[in-house]
Amino acid sequence: xxxxxxxxxxxxxxxxxxFIAHLFPFEHFKKxxxxxxxxxxxARHFVYAYRYFNELNQIVENQSDDGEPKGSSGRPxxxxxxxxEMINTAIIIVRYFGGTKLGVGGLVRAYxxxxxxxxxxxxxxxxxxxxxxxxxVGYRDVGLVExxxxxxxxxxxxxxxxxxxxxxxxxxDEEDCELIMNxxxxxxx
Numbered sequence: 001x002x003x004x005x006x007x008x009x010x011x012x013x014x015x016x017x018x019f020i021a022h023l024f025p026f027e028h029f030k031k032x033x034x035x036x037x038x039x040x041x042x043a044r045h046f047v048y049a050y051r052y053f054n055e056l057n058q059i060v061e062n063q064s065d066d067g068e069p070k071g072s073s074g075r076p077x078x079x080x081x082x083x084x085e086m087i088n089t090a091i092i093i094v095r096y097f098g099g100t101k102l103g104v105g106g107l108v109r110a111y112x113x114x115x116x117x118x119x120x121x122x123x124x125x126x127x128x129x130x131x132x133x134x135x136x137v138g139y140r141d142v143g144l145v146e147x148x149x150x151x152x153x154x155x156x157x158x159x160x161x162x163x164x165x166x167x168x169x170x171x172x173d174e175e176d177c178e179l180i181m182n183x184x185x186x187x188x189x
Contacts, residue, residue: 002126003025003088004086004089008022009022010120010121012113014113015100015102015106016100017098017100017102017110018095018096019093019111021091022118023115032090032092044096045073046095048063048090048091048092049063049081049090050062051078051082052089053088076112077093077111080115129173130172131172135168136166136167136168137166138165139164142159142168144187145168145187149172149180155172157170157171
């Protein structure tokens, strides 16, 4: 599976209709949709699709035709995201009507092409499942624990101080979790 960390934008023109595709991390979806509606007050449609993992590690998907003929835009956009195995990703395509009706087939082709264009411009990253863990150590071992965590990419943590110990809560790629926990056992226990 793939995801994006940054926004990418691509513009496609079909029969004077302009399709501006914005691909970005799902966590910014609501804010981005509101922003685009403000930035493009004369746009006719804001077609979107997204896919993300929920807290139960299930894939949640949604799409909207936003006034385009049913099945002509949101569903094809979502299908391209599925076909490219995108996750935790959203896309909003802003459409300016060019004066010529494209028909359902023309809309499907235009929206599909728009998604392909923005995917080509994007920096796609491999998705890695994240796990949250915590460890409680004495004050003398905090530096050792942080040293271990710093050795792994994409690891974040926070410390909660108590009277005699420190709880360190961290998020780590699933594939690194067992290695990290084994290193903690070697050093701290």
